[in-house]
Amino acid sequence: MKTRQGTILIIVAGLSALLASMALVFLARQRSSQQETIWFEQDVQSRIMLVAACSYIAEGARIGYDTAIGAEHIEAYGWVDVRDGSVGPNTRGSRGSQVIPLHDETRLVESWGRGSADRPGWPALKSVARCPMHVLERPPFAISLNATPNAMATDDSDDATYGRPYLKNPDPSPQADTLTGFMTANRDIRQSSASRSWFRVYREGPAIFIITCGAGGTLGYRDWDEVQGAGANAMAEFGEQAYFNSLRNQEIRLWYRVEWDPGIATAEVHNIKNAWNSGNEDHYVSYSMNTSNSSINPRSQAQCRNLGGTFRYIQRLRVPPTWW
Amino acid sequence: MNRRAFTLLELMIAIALGMLIVYIAVAGFRVAATSITVTNRLALENDLLRSGCLDANERLDYWTDFDDPDNPAEQRLRGRDGDGGLPFTPMSLVFPLTRNATDPEKSTGWDPEETWKASDPRMWWQGNVAEKWKSEMILGRYSIFGNSQPPVIVTGAATNVVLNGSAGVGTYGTVSVPHEWQYRQIWGMYGALGYFGFTDYLPQNTLFACYNEFFVPPPPPPNPPYSALVRETNQDGMPLVLFRPGSSFDNGEGDQQYPKGLWRLTMASSYGVVSPTRANANQSAAHRSRYTTGYWNNSGDLRRFLDDTENRRPFTAMPTHWPRLEVTTQHFIKTGRYVNLGKVQLSDPISGAVTEIVFSSFSTTLRGARLQRRHDRGWADHDNGTGVTVPPTLDHTP
Numbered sequence: 218m219k220t221r222q223g224t225i226l227i228i229v230a231g232l233s234a235l236l237a238s239m240a241l242v243f244l245a246r247q248r249s250s251q252q253e254t255i256w257f258e259q260d261v262q263s264r265i266m267l268v269a270a271c272s273y274i275a276e277g278a279r280i281g282y283d284t285a286i287g288a289e290h291i292e293a294y295g296w297v298d299v300r301d302g303s304v305g306p307n308t309r310g311s312r313g314s315q316v317i318p319l320h321d322e323t324r325l326v327e328s329w330g331r332g333s334a335d336r337p338g339w340p341a342l343k344s345v346a347r348c349p350m351h352v353l354e355r356p357p358f359a360i361s362l363n364a365t366p367n368a369m370a371t372d373d374s375d376d377a378t379y380g381r382p383y384l385k386n387p388d389p390s391p392q393a394d395t396l397t398g399f400m401t402a403n404r405d406i407r408q409s410s411a412s413r414s415w416f417r418v419y420r421e422g423p424a425i426f427i428i429t430c431g432a433g434g435t436l437g438y439r440d441w442d443e444v445q446g447a448g449a450n451a452m453a454e455f456g457e458q459a460y461f462n463s464l465r466n467q468e469i470r471l472w473y474r475v476e477w478d479p480g481i482a483t484a485e486v487h488n489i490k491n492a493w494n495s496g497n498e499d500h501y502v503s504y505s506m507n508t509s510n511s512s513i514n515p516r517s518q519a520q521c522r523n524l525g526g527t528f529r530y531i532q533r534l535r536v537p538p539t540w541w
Numbered sequence: 542m543n544r545r546a547f548t549l550l551e552l553m554i555a556i557a558l559g560m561l562i563v564y565i566a567v568a569g570f571r572v573a574a575t576s577i578t579v580t581n582r583l584a585l586e587n588d589l590l591r592s593g594c595l596d597a598n599e600r601l602d603y604w605t606d607f608d609d610p611d612n613p614a615e616q617r618l619r620g621r622d623g624d625g626g627l628p629f630t631p632m633s634l635v636f637p638l639t640r641n642a643t644d645p646e647k648s649t650g651w652d653p654e655e656t657w658k659a660s661d662p663r664m665w666w667q668g669n670v671a672e673k674w675k676s677e678m679i680l681g682r683y684s685i686f687g688n689s690q691p692p693v694i695v696t697g698a699a700t701n702v703v704l705n706g707s708a709g710v711g712t713y714g715t716v717s718v719p720h721e722w723q724y725r726q727i728w729g730m731y732g733a734l735g736y737f738g739f740t741d742y743l744p745q746n747t748l749f750a751c752y753n754e755f756f757v758p759p760p761p762p763p764n765p766p767y768s769a770l771v772r773e774t775n776q777d778g779m780p781l782v783l784f785r786p787g788s789s790f791d792n793g794e795g796d797q798q799y800p801k802g803l804w805r806l807t808m809a810s811s812y813g814v815v816s817p818t819r820a821n822a823n824q825s826a827a828h829r830s831r832y833t834t835g836y837w838n839n840s841g842d843l844r845r846f847l848d849d850t851e852n853r854r855p856f857t858a859m860p861t862h863w864p865r866l867e868v869t870t871q872h873f874i875k876t877g878r879y880v881n882l883g884k885v886q887l888s889d890p891i892s893g894a895v896t897e898i899v900f901s902s903f904s905t906t907l908r909g910a911r912l913q914r915r916h917d918r919g920w921a922d923h924d925n926g927t928g929v930t931v932p933p934t935l936d937h938t939p
Contacts, residue, residue, distance in 0.1 A: 232566060232570065235570075236570070236573060239573065239574070239577055242577075243577050243580065243581070246581060246584055247584065250584050250587065250588060253588065253591060254591065257591045257594070257595060260595060260598065264598065264902070264903065264904070267903055267904075268903050271903075295659070297656060297658055297659075298660070299659040299660060300660060301660050302658040302659075302660040302661060421925050423656070424656060427925070473905075474909070474912075474923055478657065478744050478745065479659045480657075480659070480744035480745040480746035480747070481745060481746055482745070482746055482802065482804065482877075483746050483747065483748050483801070483802020483803060483804065483805075484670070484746070484748070484802075485670060485748055485799075485800060485801055485802040485805060527744075527745040528906075529657075529744070529908065530906045530908035530909040530912065531903075531904065531905055531906050531909045532905055532906075532908075532909030532910075532912050532913060532923070533602040533603060533904065533905045533909065533913070534922070534923055535603075535913070535920060535922055536922050536924075538923055538924045538925045538926070539924055539925055539926030539927075539929065540925050540926065
């Protein structure tokens with residue numbers, strides 16, 4: 218009797234051990250697969266940052282910057298000024314030919330490391346723009362995702378509204394309830410989007426930039442020295458060097474070199490044809506650049522007005538350069 | 542009487558129950574094993590797809606499947622022949638730089654340091670934007686404002702240069718033209734790297750037309766040489782290949798007769814980098830072709846486009862029973878947009894099922910890829926440190 222009980226125990230234990238080992242291998246495999254998925258996601262995330270960085274450079278060529286000249290952004294004329302070829306971005310004075318720099322290479326306000334400031338502020342030559350990317354709770358001028366703010370009533374008990382497309386609400390609808398709220402932002406960071414990715418731009422030459430794309434939690438700081446150079450608030454983000462280094466070791470960084478160019482579209486007959494095509498058309502209307510076949514009239518409301526320029530080349534760097 | 546035994550009934554019940562338990566155990570084990578096998582297989586396929594996507598992105602960033610700097614056997618796109626160079630031909634072979642510090646208008650060749658400032662008159666296209674390829678010159682002879690081969694000798698009427706050609710205007714004799722640099726850039730780049738490189742290198746707002754020496758092709762022999770056809774101009778010296786509807790460069794859409802920019806040239810057709818896996822990829826003519834990818838294309842057009850430009854490679858050596866993974870990269874331009882396309886295809890040798898992921902990547906351009914490579918061989922890693930010298934790249938003339 219004892220022998221039979223022992224046999225069953227051994228068989229059951231053996232089967233259980235076999236199943237357990239298979240389950241363990243399976244779980245380990247899934248764990249490994251999950252880790253690879255995280256790396257893959259980080260790789261994709263960092264590549265998205267290249268798009269964001271190039272958009273930032275293109276827009277930064279024209280949108281301009283806050284200066285002491287005025288409270289609003291001052292429009293600029295490109296990283297290399299299209300008027301006279303000087304280093305930009307520059308704005309204008311009362312006359313269009315006036316060149317007023319929006320950059321200052323002599324004023325050192327940032328640091329590569331500990332110690333006194335040794336780097337000019339953005340957008341000066343040899344300066345750095347560090348851009349941690351996250352989603353705000355509500356950006357300024359946010360539009361609601363509600364696609365049908367004026368849905369027709371389907372309740373046939375009310376003859377006054379049933380089946381009628383009343384335009385009671387603005388379409389699209391603002392995300393905020395008030396005009397002030399619509400025009401301002403709730404700058405709280407959505408936690409699910411925090412510390413996931415960033416980009417950083419180093420202005421190597423007048424129109425040449427080193428872009429660093431990152432997916433991880435370092436917020437775009439190059440190293441711990443730079444965190445220390447940025448001051449107490451930056452150090453408080455990470456607490457201690459070991460934690461920063463841990464984040465650094467877990468993130469992906471990619472380096473690219475790009476050259477900006479002011480050229481956008483060709484001033485050819487096709488693009489300006491409608492200036493004389495019909496007497497009542499807007500002379501500044503241009504055919505959209507993204508239609509496969511244009512007819513008489515522009516087909517896209519957006520008209521694809523790229524006012525920020527294009528890129529002469531994009532070059533992935535195998536190793537990080539000295540300055541980035 | 543020994544009572545320590547089973548009755549027959551007990552034995553039968555015990556055996557039946559035992560068999561049931563064993564059957565359930567075996568069945569359960571088989572299900573578990575099969576599930577794990579299937580899950581592992583799916584995990585393997587996911588791993589491969591993931592690795593394939595990562596690999597495709599890396600290839601798109603470094604163009605190593607079009608030109609491997611470390612492997613001369615994988616550099617088929619660096620040659621040249623009578624009609625020009627290929628996408629990875631060193632610029633020193635097809636458009637070498639000779640700077641003229643005194644008069645930059647007279648500089649020739651590709652200068653990788655040139656910034657193409659919009660304010661510089663050298664960058665301004667000085668021609669007649671409404672000039673037709675048949676060259677009626679009713680608005681004047683613009684080749685005297687800019688020409689790639691000055692001086693221009695204007696002797697008046699020229700006849701029989703092109704079909705329906707008019708008599709021409711002006712008898713000015715020998716004319717010194719003020720601008721020559723940009724037209725030389727346009728015409729030089731036409732011959733340098735193929736059509737894709739031609740459009741990739743010049744600024745986005747380039748008007749792809751220029752003024753050269755007036756050239757009448759000789760009477761065509763039975764098989765006319767390509768070079769002579771390329772050099773043919775209208776009466777004002779504008780190369781017809783760039784804007785005659787239906788030429789190898791101009792898609793002819795709308796029968797537009799005048800010079801065109803990038804959007805118009807590619808709204809109905811594409812230029813692409815021919816895959817080095819194609820037999821004719823080392824011939825310059827292969828890289829001077831347009832592909833009909835617009836609204837009037839047919840299956841044959843698209844087949845030729847895909848056959849020529851898709852660079853399809855197995856992922857890596859893998860066990861034969863594993864799913865087969867292929868990574869395809871492709872570089873082309875369509876509707877003014879440069880496309881770096883990655884395609885990852887997984888095919889299961891057991892079930893025959895095929896899974897494919899296609900995506901476009903925002904990544905290194907052709908010029909960026911050439912700047913990654915040394916002029917001779919190997920990589921030219923960029924560094925901006927003080928005193929650091931970056932070796933000459935494919936774009937430099939050492």
